[in-house]
Amino acid sequence: MNHDNDCIFCKIVKGELPCVKVFEDSLTLAFMDISPVAPGHVLIIPKGHYPDMLSVPTGQLKAVSRSVQAVAKACGEAFAPDGINVMQANGAAAGQTVFHLHVHVIPRNRGDGLRLHIESGPSAEAAHLEAIAARLRTVFES
Numbered sequence: 763m764n765h766d767n768d769c770i771f772c773k774i775v776k777g778e779l780p781c782v783k784v785f786e787d788s789l790t791l792a793f794m795d796i797s798p799v800a801p802g803h804v805l806i807i808p809k810g811h812y813p814d815m816l817s818v819p820t821g822q823l824k825a826v827s828r829s830v831q832a833v834a835k836a837c838g839e840a841f842a843p844d845g846i847n848v849m850q851a852n853g854a855a856a857g858q859t860v861f862h863l864h865v866h867v868i869p870r871n872r873g874d875g876l877r878l879h880i881e882s883g884p885s886a887e888a889a890h891l892e893a894i895a896a897r898l899r900t901v902f903e904s
Contacts, residue, residue, distance in 0.1 A: 766811040771862035775809045785833060789825035792833050795866065799876055802837045802869040806830050813861045814852040826865060833867045843869035 765772040773779040774793065781793035784804050795803040806829045812818035818826070834846050847868040851858040870876065 763810045766862070769811055769862050770860060771807050771864065772811050775807070785829060785836070787825070787829065789822060790829040792829055792867075800868050800870060800874060802841045802843070802867075804833050804837065804867045806833055806865045806867065808863055812863045814858065814863055815850060816852055818863050826863065830865050830867060837867055837869045841869045844872045845870040 765776060770779065774781045775791055781791075783791070783793050785792040785806075788809075790806060790808055792804050792806045795805050806826060808818060808822045808826050810822060812822065815823065830848060834848060837843065837846055847866070847870055849866040849868065850864070868876075
């Protein structure tokens with residue numbers, strides 16, 4: 763399994779740094795976020811080093827997705843929240859601060875005061891959305 767010796771999450775996987783483990787399988791590790799925004803805030807990572815979702819092989823991403831779902835279900839049972847956020851960022855401009863793929867699972871309750879980084883803008887015109895979608899479709903067609 764590939765690791766980056768300077769990556770804090772790789773150090774956690776290798777047992778060089780501690781974590782409060784929630785779940786582990788052969789490909790993934792889930793542990794408590796050390797700066798939780800809500801009780802039950804968990805991070806899920808692949809055990810191999812991949813900087814972001816764009817670089818991880820599909821099989822590894824599937825394993826991460828399975829673990830994210832398992833953790834989200836466990837949060838639902840353990841905390842009975844009103845909702846659960848599943849969040850993942852790719853790149854500094856998107857808010858990523860640790861460059862090892864990780865997914866946040868955050869139990870939420872009405873009125874908890876948490877705000878997402880994403881804020882709604884004005885509704886876009888259909889023609890504008892169609893032009894953007896056309897650019898994306900060309901990538902899939904090539």
